[in-house]
Amino acid sequence: MTNAVLTRPGRPAATELVRRLPEYLMIWVPLLLSAAHLVSFSLWTLWISFTPSTLVPVSGWVGLRNYTAVAASRNWQIAFDNLLLFGSAFVLLSAATGLILAILLDQRIRGENVLRSIFLYPLAVSFVVTGTVWSWLLNPGLGIQKLVHDLGWTSFKFDWLIDRDMAIWTIVIAAIWQSSGFAMALFLAGLRSVDADIIKAAQIDGAGPARMYRRIILPSLWPITITVVVIQLQFAISTFDLVRALTNGGPGIATQLPALVVYDLMFQRSLLGRGAAAAVLMLLILLAVLLPYAAWRYVQRRRAAHG
Amino acid sequence: MPITTTRRRLLAGSAAALALPAFARAQGAVKPRLTAISQWSAGSDGAAITALGKKFEEKGGVWQHSPVPGFTTEMMNKLRAQIMAGDPPACSQLKGPEIAAWSKIAPTVDLDAVVAAAGYEKVVAPDLARLHKPAGKWIALPLQIYSTNMLFLSKRAMDKAKADKIPVTWADFNELAEKMKSGGVNHPVANGGTRPDDGQKFEAALAGISPAAYRAAIMNLDKKALEGPEIKAAFAQVRKIADWMDPNVGAQHFSTNLKRFVDGDMGMMIMGGWAQGVLRNAGFKFEDFMIAPGPSDNSKPVFLLNADAFIFWQRKEADLQAGQTLMAQLVMDPAIQTMYSQITGSIPVRTDVDLSVEGWSDGQRRTAAALKDAIASNQAVLSLAHNMAQENGMTAAMIDVITEYVKNKTIKPEQAATRLAEAVEGAR
Numbered sequence: 001m002t003n004a005v006l007t008r009p010g011r012p013a014a015t016e017l018v019r020r021l022p023e024y025l026m027i028w029v030p031l032l033l034s035a036a037h038l039v040s041f042s043l044w045t046l047w048i049s050f051t052p053s054t055l056v057p058v059s060g061w062v063g064l065r066n067y068t069a070v071a072a073s074r075n076w077q078i079a080f081d082n083l084l085l086f087g088s089a090f091v092l093l094s095a096a097t098g099l100i101l102a103i104l105l106d107q108r109i110r111g112e113n114v115l116r117s118i119f120l121y122p123l124a125v126s127f128v129v130t131g132t133v134w135s136w137l138l139n140p141g142l143g144i145q146k147l148v149h150d151l152g153w154t155s156f157k158f159d160w161l162i163d164r165d166m167a168i169w170t171i172v173i174a175a176i177w178q179s180s181g182f183a184m185a186l187f188l189a190g191l192r193s194v195d196a197d198i199i200k201a202a203q204i205d206g207a208g209p210a211r212m213y214r215r216i217i218l219p220s221l222w223p224i225t226i227t228v229v230v231i232q233l234q235f236a237i238s239t240f241d242l243v244r245a246l247t248n249g250g251p252g253i254a255t256q257l258p259a260l261v262v263y264d265l266m267f268q269r270s271l272l273g274r275g276a277a278a279a280v281l282m283l284l285i286l287l288a289v290l291l292p293y294a295a296w297r298y299v300q301r302r303r304a305a306h307g
Numbered sequence: 308m309p310i311t312t313t314r315r316r317l318l319a320g321s322a323a324a325l326a327l328p329a330f331a332r333a334q335g336a337v338k339p340r341l342t343a344i345s346q347w348s349a350g351s352d353g354a355a356i357t358a359l360g361k362k363f364e365e366k367g368g369v370w371q372h373s374p375v376p377g378f379t380t381e382m383m384n385k386l387r388a389q390i391m392a393g394d395p396p397a398c399s400q401l402k403g404p405e406i407a408a409w410s411k412i413a414p415t416v417d418l419d420a421v422v423a424a425a426g427y428e429k430v431v432a433p434d435l436a437r438l439h440k441p442a443g444k445w446i447a448l449p450l451q452i453y454s455t456n457m458l459f460l461s462k463r464a465m466d467k468a469k470a471d472k473i474p475v476t477w478a479d480f481n482e483l484a485e486k487m488k489s490g491g492v493n494h495p496v497a498n499g500g501t502r503p504d505d506g507q508k509f510e511a512a513l514a515g516i517s518p519a520a521y522r523a524a525i526m527n528l529d530k531k532a533l534e535g536p537e538i539k540a541a542f543a544q545v546r547k548i549a550d551w552m553d554p555n556v557g558a559q560h561f562s563t564n565l566k567r568f569v570d571g572d573m574g575m576m577i578m579g580g581w582a583q584g585v586l587r588n589a590g591f592k593f594e595d596f597m598i599a600p601g602p603s604d605n606s607k608p609v610f611l612l613n614a615d616a617f618i619f620w621q622r623k624e625a626d627l628q629a630g631q632t633l634m635a636q637l638v639m640d641p642a643i644q645t646m647y648s649q650i651t652g653s654i655p656v657r658t659d660v661d662l663s664v665e666g667w668s669d670g671q672r673r674t675a676a677a678l679k680d681a682i683a684s685n686q687a688v689l690s691l692a693h694n695m696a697q698e699n700g701m702t703a704a705m706i707d708v709i710t711e712y713v714k715n716k717t718i719k720p721e722q723a724a725t726r727l728a729e730a731v732e733g734a735r
Contacts, residue, residue: 054700056391056412073733074726075707141555162554164715248558250500252711268380269700270387270408 042283049276057272066277075264076278079256082168083285086257087236089169094176095228098183099221103213105184106191116188119181127178131245134174135161138246164254167247171239171255174246179235183228190224191217223300230293237286258282340369341630343617344389345400346382348374351584355650362643368633369626379694395620397627398634402449402616403695407441409618415446416619418635422448425639430657432682434689435614447618448638451653453580454674455611455690456511456601462594463571464492473599477515477544480575480602484551487574496551497573499561505710506692506702508548511577513541514609515602518686525705526689526696528735533728542712542720548577549713562589569595577601579613579693583652583670598670600677603686610681613693614656654678704734 049067052060070076101119105112122130137143140159148156160166194217202212240259247255249264262282266275341363347356353374360370373396375382382400389395390413401409422428422445428436431449439447458474465471468490474480484495498504514521516537523532532538553573556564562585567573569591576582583598600608617638619631637643644655649666654675662672681687689695694702708730712723 055408056387069733074711074730135557139555139557141553159555162557162714250558250710251714253707254711254714264703267384268378269703270380270383270698271700 045276045279048272049280051273053272053276055270055272062273066273067281070261070265070274070278070281075253075256075261076258076281078253079258079261082255082257083237086168086172086175086239087233089172090175090236091229091232093172094180094232095183095225097176097180098185098228099187101180101184102187102191105188116185119184121181122178123182125178127239127241128245130174130178131242134170134177135246138170138173161247162251164251167251167255171243171246175236175239175242178242179232183232186224186228187221190221194220226293226296230289233289234286237282237289258285337625337629338367338369339629339633340624340626341371341398341634342396342627343370343372343398343400343634344375344382344385344396345372346375346377346379347400348376351581351588351651354588355647358646358650359637359643362637362646363630363633366633366637368630380699390620395622397622397631398617398619400615401447401618402614403438403689403693404698405694406438406447406616406618408698410441410446414621416621416631418445418448418619421632421635422639425636427639427657430659432612432658432678432687434687435612435656438614438689438695439616447616448635449614449616449656450638451615451644451648451651452656452678453613453615453653453693454600454677455507455579455613455693456514456577456609457580457582457670457674458599458601459497459568459576459578459582459586460597460599461492461497461568461571461574461576462596463569464490464495464574465597467491467571468574473597474602475606476604477512477602478604481547484547484575488551492574493572494551494553494567495574496548497561497564497568497576498552498556499563500556500558501560502706502710503692504561505713506706507577507579507690508545508713509541509709510611510691511601512544512548513537514611514686514688516540516544516604518603518609518688521688525691528697528701528731530728533731534724538724538727539720542723545709545713546716546720549716565589565591580652580654580670580674583668584650585652587652593668598668599673607684607686608677608680610678610687611690612687613690613695615653701731701734704730 048057050061050063051058052062052065105115105119109115138158138161140146140157140162145156145158148158160170198216199212202216207215238259239257240263243249243255243257243260249256249260258278259282262275262278264275265271265278269275345356347353356372356374360372363370373385375385379400379402383405386396386399386401386409395413427448435449435452439445439449458480460473464487468483468486470483470486472479472483474483487495498508510521510525513525520532520535520537523529524535524538553564561576561578561582564573565582565586566589568576569586580598586596587593600610603609617634619635622628622631639657641655641657641660644657645660645666647653648655648671652668652671654662654671658679662675678687691697691702691705696702697705705727708723708726712718712726718726
């Protein structure tokens with residue numbers, strides 16, 4: 001602003017402000033609105049988590065009582081264990097599937113565009129649809145198991161959906177189906193951005209394809225890998241609609257996840273205070289993933305600036 | 308002077324125009340209007356409330372019903388949002404202890420005068436009446452009654468088992484299930500996989516084993532009773548039932564499997580009386596199934612009460628107030644209760660409705676008789692699975708334990724009883 005005034009002495013500052021007003025409005029109004037929205041509701045949830053609210057929000061102070069009650073409940077403990085299992089299995093497997101798909105697609109094959117669209121397509125389907133379709137496919141009495149039985153192999157067994165120890169894996173399967181295409185797209189972009197000169201130099205030096213992937217291409221993909229992992233992790237932590245449609249937390253309460261517990265406490269049990277406490281715990285888990293990522297990004301940027 | 312006259316006439320005219328609505332209101336000529344929300348959107352429930360709305364319109368009212376499909380809790384979310392926005396519906400579905408809980412967050416209508424005028428109190432079961440006047444005044448009105456532990460028997464499955472005797476005790480029930488199993492019925496117990504389904508299995512078992520223990524443990528949350536032998540026995544019975552169910556139902560609704568039940572692939576169903584309405588609505592005949600009170604070890608019927616009700620929220624608008632009065636009169640009317648119950652398969656709240664006339668099923672007659680007997684022998688208790696015995700938070704904590712037990716066959720009955728007592732302590 002001061003610069004503008006200095007360089008164009010004939011023009012008063014007010015006119016300049018008016019000229020740039022649309023830009024300011026475009027940027028700042030939505031930004032402030034969404035920030036206010038996010039921050040104010042987060043703070044409000046934080047406040048509610050310390051109150052004895054049940055049916056409707058009330059003021060009052062109960063300290064950490066809601067937190068201790070949530071942390072001590074079986075539902076939350078099961079949800080937390082499931083999150084660790086589901087989160088790590090889903091993130092690793094979907095990244096691995098995405099990477100393999102990307103490498104296969106990167107072989108200059110014919111029909112790449114069509115295949116890429118097919119693999120990306122599940123991402124366009126809503127989680128509720130994914131969950132419902134997979135709940136039919138995986139239901140032993142309706143889906144895959146019945147199909148194989150009807151084909152004649154009657155001893156075939158695939159009943160993870162109703163097996164309380166394996167049910168969490170059905171969510172992993174459906175989630176991988178849904179989002180490995182996304183990981184594939186990111187990895188493919190990464191593969192295409194590897195410096196062609198390095199690859200040529202390696203070829204001249206006589207490196208085979210396996211060696212080339214292992215020593216040159218994959219190591220250059222690791223910034224993208226971290227991005228994929230972080231994005232998928234925050235998806236894993238906030239998973240709700242997929243589980244609700246696929247198992248609804250069952251059999252019993254075997255596939256509870258934190259988001260399901262929050263919804264259950266707030267809207268099924270009418271325990272707003274405890275639900276808010278569970279939501280804040282979820283936010284803390286998210287921060288545990290996002291803060292190290294932000295710190296890493298910061299270090300990277302500083303290194304780039306100084307390097 | 309012509310101008311003055313005109314002005315005077317104009318003034319008189321507008322005064323009359325202003326006075327007219329007030330006059331009409333005083334005459335009761337304002338058109339009654341009712342805004343209502345409920346979960347009843349489809350099937351026999353939807354048909355019944357639509358029929359009630361028609362009656363409301365016949366009496367000159369404007370019927371504005373907004374159904375919220377799904378479980379009752381989903382309807383409650385809408386109710387909560389409306390109350391917090393200061394715009395509650397004139398009338399909403401709500402039942403059991405939730406009536407007392409919700410009446411603390413928004414003002415309700417005092418219905419004492421209209422209830423007294425109808426002489427309603429004399430014809431309602433006292434336990435039920437108490438739930439609808441939490442602070443001593445009527446603020447809600449029960450509409451229909453179900454028993455959650457009715458026993459539905461598939462005729463074809465009975466034929467396969469070569470049995471014709473309706474089981475009375477749990478021992479009879481278990482014997483018949485074994486007979487069905489060996490007679491070629493794949494799954495002697497029909498079921499869905501939802502939380503209330505699992506809860507119903509447990510409450511039917513416990514109340515059938517000992518109504519007194521049920522009252523003490525589940526309704527009064529007595530610590531000693533919660534650790535008592537009856538609870539363990541009930542869990543043991545639930546394990547037997549679970550072993551006879553089709554494990555593949557996953558989280559399906561019980562109605563998904565009704566065809567297999569009628570076909571005799573499944574044999575017995577412990578379900579609320581509403582299943583009759585659902586069966587009839589799906590096109591099945593009364594000859595396809597039998598209905599009896601759920602198993603009771605002392606041979607006297609045990610009635611697990613579930614009653615739907617309407618609560619009335621205070622509104623300032625004269626038309627809504629008139630609508631509330633009209634609705635209250637309709638809900639208490641024996642003809643309306645008859646119409647409603649005949650559509651849904653429930654029984655009327657009024658104990659003075661004659662069910663021997665045409666239009667009622669044997670199952671409904673048996674249910675009404677069971678209620679009368681159960682009240683007489685103090686064996687009418689409030690359903691846990693359907694939120695009549697406890698508020699939602701406590702109910703959900705207990706159902707957690709039950710549903711996990713039904714689905715996890717490695718949990719022992721003793722363990723489940725301990726967990727149930729712990730869950731109650733945690734939710735207190």
